[in-house]
Amino acid sequence: MRVAIAGAGAVGRSIARELLRNGHEVMLLERSxxxxxxxxxxxAxxxxxxxxxxxxxxxAKLQTYDVVIAATGDDKVNLVLSLLAKTEFGTRRVVARVNDPRNEWLFDPSWGIDVAVSTPRILASLVEEAVSVGDLVRLMTLRQGQANLVEITLPADTPxxxxxxxxxxxxxxxxxxxVTILRGGRVIVPQADDSLEGGDELLFVASVEVEDALRTAVGL
Known part of the structure; x- marks a missing residue:
């Protein structure tokens, strides 16, 4: 896969190294x-x-790249690049970094963004996931905001x-x-006859509209 990354600071370079280790072709775009x-x-x-x-x-022949990652430290630049990548170059997948959480509402498909990555939101989700039992925690928004990866930890007395x-x-x-059950150090692909236990971490893919119904199904 060919990936173009805008912003060759610490974040952009780290992403590039990880993608290169996984066998992808990477281009780094840097203004400074x-x-x-x-x-x-x-x-790279x-x-x-x-x-x-x-x-x-x-x-830079951006049209030849499968994925564009807008990883600069300027939200305005990330928004403009995302829109250009999607509308002018037909990029299949655009991922954009959100630097200021107050701007997160802008990072949606109307700006050509398939996935917005907000470090403060990710950190908050990880904290919630670590301490929340018996509640639904959103871990990640998936393609075009149509669904979320959510986690529910079953309490010890779960029915x-x-x-x-x-x-x-x-x-x-x-x-x-x-999609999966985390139990201790195990990752379990759920089968129909597998049994559930208190303390299991259940990972679901679900649309926002059905989250309340999901809570009810799990007995929260």
């Missing part, structure tokens, strides 16, 4: 010449360019203890699916 340092990520293609300039993006997974899945709302 002093931040252009090919030796820091030698396997480096381009000195302004990610908000259409001519620069055309010269589902000892019951088969199929007893739960038949009660789930239409737009919700149980």
């Amino acid at each position: 010449l002093e931040h252009v340092d090919p030796s820091s990520v030698p396997e 293609k480096w381009v000195h360019a302004d990610a908000c300039e259409l001519v620069s993006l055309e010269a 589902l203890a000892g019951k088969a997974v199929k007893k739960l899945t038949v009660t789930l709302p239409r737009d919700a699916a149980l």
